[in-house]
Amino acid sequence: MNKIAKFIKKKNKSKIISLTAYSKNIASIIDKHCDLILVGDSLGSVLYNFTSTKKVTLDMMIEHSKSVRMGISKSLMIVDMPHNTYKNPKEALKNAKKIISQTKCDGVKLEGGKKKYKIIENLIKNKIPVMGHLGLLPQSAKNFRYKGKEKVERKEILRDAKLLEKAGVFSIVLECVESSLSKDITRSVKIPTIGIGASVHCDGQVLVTDDLIGLNKISARFVKKYANIEKHINDAVLKFKKEVIKTQFPQKKHSY
Ligand code: KIV
Secondary structure, eight states: OOHHHHHHHTTTTSOEEEEEOSSHHHHHHHGGGOSEEEEOTTHHHHHHOOSSGGGOOHHHHHHHHHHHHHHOSSSEEEEEOOTTSOSSHHHHHHHHHHHHHHHOOSEEEOOOSGGGHHHHHHHHHTTOOEEEEEESOTTTOSSOOOBOOSHHHHHHHHHHHHHHHHHTOSEEEEESBOHHHHHHHHHHOSSOEEEESSOTTSSEEEEOHHHHTTOSOOOOTTOOOOOOHHHHHHHHHHHHHHHHHTTOSSOGGGOO
């Protein structure tokens, strides 16, 4: 059974663990705990201070993904297709092939439902594994409100999930989706749903690693900070600084 089929089989068996990585060092730490590592275009705001993910380029995604690839030995590695790189089926296929051939990732993720159906269907027909992304879509969002409050919106998102499944995606990220809608979607599709701000009802959860470890200053409702890495870095650097000033570092054993 290939890696993607194994991933799908986890639905209804055990929760799926997913996190983001933008570099080898983080990827190699989280790999043993994850089922899927996402090179997310969130790197635009997390690393480059962009106000949206729209400015992230294909080259940026490819360079970060090459680094991440070196840190992964077991998890599925999925790379976000950035904004404006999948406007039509031909362009999407060309860019997805470029991402896969240059980064050796296992598949790509792209945002959208009905409007992206033909694009996604064409990628899958050409043997590119695709992860869908519904709910809040940062590449096109006008605001960052959660999705699924109004009846019409709920119907659209549920319809889109079923359409994505029909097109052949192997999983769907649900971002900032109201809890009971996430539950309905998760029950209505046979592929795993991975939530971020989309409740416990999803088949798995994804978070931006930098948020989880306290390296990125963000105060979104869906983020839980499990560690304070900023404090650890600060303490270590302060210690280094003091020792240098007092000529306690470097010692003989650090010198030639
Ligand atoms: O870009 C990203 O990191 C993502 C996750 C938040 C799902 O799409």
